[in-house]
Amino acid sequence: MRVKGNRIRSVLLCAACLLFLGRPVTVSAQGAPYTSLTIDKDGYPVRTVDGYIPGGLWDKIGEEQMRKPSDLFISGREEMYIADTGNKRILVCNLQGEYLREITEGLEAPTGVFVTEDGLVYVADPKAKKILVFTEEGSPVKEFGTPVSPLFGKSAQYAPSKLVVNRSGTIYALSEGNAEGILTISDYGDFYGYFGANETYLSLANRIRRVVFTEEQRKSMQKSVPPSACNIDMDSTGLIYTVTQGTGGDGLKKFNMAGNNMFGQVETDALVADVAVGNIDNIFTVSKQGYIYEYTRDGELIFHFGGIDDGNNRMGLFITAEAIAVDARSRLYVLDSGRGDITVFNPTEYADTVHQALALYQEGLYTESREPWEQVLRQNGLFDYAYRGIAQAQYKLEDYSGAMEAARLGGAGSTYSSAFWQIRNKWLRENIVAVFWILVLFVILGKVYSRWGDRIPGIRQVKKVLHRLAHTRGARELGFLKYVIKNPADAFYGIKNEQKVSVATATVVYLLFFLLFVINKYSCGFLFKTVPDGQYDIGGDLVRTLGVMLLFVVCNHMICSIRDGEATLKQNYCSFIYCFMPYLFLKPLVFVLSHVLTYNESFLISMLNFILVAGTGILIYFCIKEIQCYTYRETFVSIFLTLFTMLILVAAGFILFALMKQVGDFLTGIYKEVYYRGR
Numbered sequence: 001m002r003v004k005g006n007r008i009r010s011v012l013l014c015a016a017c018l019l020f021l022g023r024p025v026t027v028s029a030q031g032a033p034y035t036s037l038t039i040d041k042d043g044y045p046v047r048t049v050d051g052y053i054p055g056g057l058w059d060k061i062g063e064e065q066m067r068k069p070s071d072l073f074i075s076g077r078e079e080m081y082i083a084d085t086g087n088k089r090i091l092v093c094n095l096q097g098e099y100l101r102e103i104t105e106g107l108e109a110p111t112g113v114f115v116t117e118d119g120l121v122y123v124a125d126p127k128a129k130k131i132l133v134f135t136e137e138g139s140p141v142k143e144f145g146t147p148v149s150p151l152f153g154k155s156a157q158y159a160p161s162k163l164v165v166n167r168s169g170t171i172y173a174l175s176e177g178n179a180e181g182i183l184t185i186s187d188y189g190d191f192y193g194y195f196g197a198n199e200t201y202l203s204l205a206n207r208i209r210r211v212v213f214t215e216e217q218r219k220s221m222q223k224s225v226p227p228s229a230c231n232i233d234m235d236s237t238g239l240i241y242t243v244t245q246g247t248g249g250d251g252l253k254k255f256n257m258a259g260n261n262m263f264g265q266v267e268t269d270a271l272v273a274d275v276a277v278g279n280i281d282n283i284f285t286v287s288k289q290g291y292i293y294e295y296t297r298d299g300e301l302i303f304h305f306g307g308i309d310d311g312n313n314r315m316g317l318f319i320t321a322e323a324i325a326v327d328a329r330s331r332l333y334v335l336d337s338g339r340g341d342i343t344v345f346n347p348t349e350y351a352d353t354v355h356q357a358l359a360l361y362q363e364g365l366y367t368e369s370r371e372p373w374e375q376v377l378r379q380n381g382l383f384d385y386a387y388r389g390i391a392q393a394q395y396k397l398e399d400y401s402g403a404m405e406a407a408r409l410g411g412a413g414s415t416y417s418s419a420f421w422q423i424r425n426k427w428l429r430e431n432i433v434a435v436f437w438i439l440v441l442f443v444i445l446g447k448v449y450s451r452w453g454d455r456i457p458g459i460r461q462v463k464k465v466l467h468r469l470a471h472t473r474g475a476r477e478l479g480f481l482k483y484v485i486k487n488p489a490d491a492f493y494g495i496k497n498e499q500k501v502s503v504a505t506a507t508v509v510y511l512l513f514f515l516l517f518v519i520n521k522y523s524c525g526f527l528f529k530t531v532p533d534g535q536y537d538i539g540g541d542l543v544r545t546l547g548v549m550l551l552f553v554v555c556n557h558m559i560c561s562i563r564d565g566e567a568t569l570k571q572n573y574c575s576f577i578y579c580f581m582p583y584l585f586l587k588p589l590v591f592v593l594s595h596v597l598t599y600n601e602s603f604l605i606s607m608l609n610f611i612l613v614a615g616t617g618i619l620i621y622f623c624i625k626e627i628q629c630y631t632y633r634e635t636f637v638s639i640f641l642t643l644f645t646m647l648i649l650v651a652a653g654f655i656l657f658a659l660m661k662q663v664g665d666f667l668t669g670i671y672k673e674v675y676y677r678g679r
Contacts, residue, residue: 033314036305041384041411042532049380051294051303051351052332054316056344061091062099066340071162071274071323072333075115080325080333082342083110083123090123090134095327097342103138106130112162112174126159126176131185144171147183147191156180164234172232172240179228182240196255198226198244229253231323235277243272243285252285252299266299274323280359284326286334290318292345297362302354302385306334315343330355350379357389366392388412395419408526408533417527417599424596477505484581488619492626495578496571506574510546513580516587517545525594528605548646549576555645556624559638565628575623582615 038048060066067086074080079100082091090103090113103121112124120141121134131144146158157177164172169187172195181197229242239262240255251268252275253261269287276284281297286306294303309317319338326332330352332345347355357372370393373386387410394403400419407416428435469475480500484491494500518541521531553576557569567575590608597604625635 032305033316034305034307036303038303038383038385039301040382041387041409045304046382048303048383049350050305050348051354052292052305052345052347054343055331055346056097057315057341058097058344059339059341061093061097064091064099064102066091068337069322069335069340070111070337071113072325072335072342073113073115074325074327074333075119076117077119078327079115081113081115081121082335083113085109085111085337090121090138095331101138103134105134105138105140106132106143112160114164116165116169117167120165122163122165122171124160124163124173126161129159131160131163131171131173144185144189147185147189149191151193152183152191153180158183162230162232164232164240166234166238172234174229174232174242177228179225182229182232182242196229196240196242196253196259196261198229198247199250230272231274233275233277235281241275241277241283243268243275245272246270252283252295254283254299263299266295267301269293273321276324276326278326278330279328280355280362282355282358284324284332286321286324288320288322290321290334290336292321292324292332292334296358296385300385302358303351316345318343350376353379354383354386357386361389361392366396369393384410386410388415391415391419398422413527414599420527421598421600424598473502474505474508477501478509481509481578481581481584484578484619485615488622489626491578492575492623495575496567496627501574501578503570503574506577509577509580509584510549513577513584514542514545516584516591517541520587520591520594524591525597527597527599528594528602551646551649552576552642555649556638556642559641559645560624560628563634563638563641565630565638567627571627575627576620579619579623580616581619582612586612 032050032053036048036050036052037045040046061082064084066082066084068084069082069091070085071083072080074095078095080093080095082093084091084102088104088107088109090107090110092100092102094100103123106125106128107123108125109127110123110125114122115136116122119136121136121138123132123134125132129146133141133143135141146152152158157175159176159178160173160183161176162174166172170192171183171185171187173183173185175183179198181194184192184195186192227244227247229244231243233241235241238257242253242255244251244253247268249265249267251270251272252263252266254263256262268285269289269291271288272285273288274286278284278294282302283295283297283299285293285295287293289308290306291304292306293301295301306321307317309319318334318336320336321334322337323335324332330347334343334345335341336343353372353375357369357376360366360369360372366389369389373389373393376383376386377390387406389410391403391406391410391412392415394400394406395415395418400422403419404416404423407413407419477500480491480494483494491500518538521541522529522536526533553569553572556576557565557567557572559565560567560572586608590605590612593605593608621635621639624630624638625632628635628638630638
């Protein structure tokens with residue numbers, strides 16, 4: 001019986017093993033030689049669960065060693081085409097890295113390869129200065145040499161390096177040394193023109209030179225040439241993607257058929273090398289240093305991983321990453337030209353869940369995407385993009401309060417605005433009659449008070465107390481703020497010559513200004529808040545507001561003293577803060593409106609902010625003019641010199657701080673040296 005029982009247990013164990021081996025293997029994220037990051041709702045990088053881990057390394061294709069490879073492409077038949085530049089060939093293998101064949105005829109240094117749906121292989125060879133077309137087996141079909149067209153330009157360089165081809169056979173190619181844009185060539189070799197050129201970036205110094213230099217000096221300046229795109233890809237709908245090195249927030253572009261960039265600012269690596277589009281239009285880029293980025297089709301970063309190898313040859317890190325491709329199962333293939341190998345990255349279960357949710361979300365199936373987004377959050381509660389998806393799902397289900405909460409967590413201002421608009425409308429529909437009668441009641445009470453208010457017990461005493469308070473010195477000086485807008489010239493004359501405002505009251509107004517600034521910055525409505533929830537920097541705010549204001553007062557007094565101004569430092573101090581009367585009166589209204597308005601009415605807040613800024617600027621100008629007894633021109637000059645003096649003092653302060661820090665570090669080093677040697 002014991003033998004029989006052992007046999008049964010053995011059979012059951014084998015069956016369990018077979019069942020386990022037959023199941024799809026979920027890749028574990030343990031052992032990745034890098035830290036995976038994502039971007040939170042405030043634009044800061046945060047740690048996330050690994051989305052991809054290295055799953056294999058091909059240092060050879062079959063028995064073939066690659067030499068300085070520079071591009072790869074995965075065809076619809078799941079065959080990989082590799083531009084093996086140093087060996088003057090196109091290597092073809094399957095997705096297990098097994099050698100299939102190669103293409104060599106007519107190739108000198110191929111750097112770009114693309115395979116169409118009907119099996120034509122297009123190769124860009126900058127050394128041969130040609131685009132060559134082959135069959136899948138490697139038989140030459142045709143080639144495209146230098147375009148013969150006035151549109152191309154006589155001095156334009158033709159050295160095609162990368163290319164894509166749309167379904168109609170039109171070629172979009174990048175050419176080394178040609179900054180005019182993407183070359184567009186028909187299937188018959190006709191040159192259609194350039195497409196999607198980058199803009200020219202001018203430094204501030206060059207902009208100033210162009211303004212002040214003479215015509216001859218401008219001609220002698222080095223011409224500003226826009227940066228050339230370094231790589232290109234195409235999605236299933238025919239949209240073109242390019243990456244450009246050294247342009248920061250403009251490094252990744254997505255062009256429609258009209259040649260317009262569909263992205264705004266998308267932060268990319270300065271050394272970005274290649275771009276590839278995945279199955280759900282998610283976008284992958286890789287930098288020369290091996291950093292891999294995955295974006296949504298709208299340019300939102302969701303994964304950032306990889307890195308440069310430190311010499312230990314760790315799989316998943318690179319020496320010189322050159323190209324990236326993605327297959328139908330979302331596996332990534334990254335080509336390292338420095339080592340001549342390809343690293344395969346497998347998506348984790350977490351990445352698969354993100355992609356499942358993202359696919360539904362991008363197709364507008366917000367309700368269906370809710371469950372996978374919640375699965376994502378159960379694995380990583382810091383993935384803010386998931387909250388945006390849940391917010392859309394809640395909005396679709398008409399759970400507007402839940403949508404607002406999720407939208408706030410995910411930083412989805414537009415969804416929050418739409419949900420709040422719905423809640424506000426519902427409240428107005430339910431309470432508009434009550435609001436109307438409350439307003440009528442207030443009007444009636446106002447009429448009653450104006451007629452019989454003095455006869456109501458206690459009202460007369462309250463009015464006497466308020467009257468006495470209104471006639472105290474501090475209240476009169478604070479009330480003088482209203483007079484500034486009525487007649488600025490007389491108001492500043494009164495502050496200067498009639499001591500309408502004391503230093504104590506002016507200091508109170510300075511503090512009131514700072515209080516309003518802090519309250520509006522940290523407690524205004526979510527839609528109009530400029531700082532992340534829970535983030536405070538009161539000390540920095542104090543320097544940026546009262547510190548800058550007092551620096552302006554001191555610098556202006558110094559400049560005006562040199563330029564025969566008539567005001568004292570005390571008069572400058574008291575007058576300057578009263579120039580901020582528009583801010584003190586309008587900012588509370590802006591604060592209240594920020595809690596009741598949506599993006600649809602945001603122009604009201606923008607208008608009020610413009611009025612208070614413009615009004616404050618005008619009052620500062622008239623203040624300096626009146627208290628210093630300047631002409632219009634002298635006032636402008638004194639303001640300009642004041643701002644320049646502030647800039648010089650701030651720069652000197654930074655330099656002094658840096659020097660003192662260096663001296664402190666030096667003295668600390670000496671102390672540590674003496675201390676440890678003495679021991």
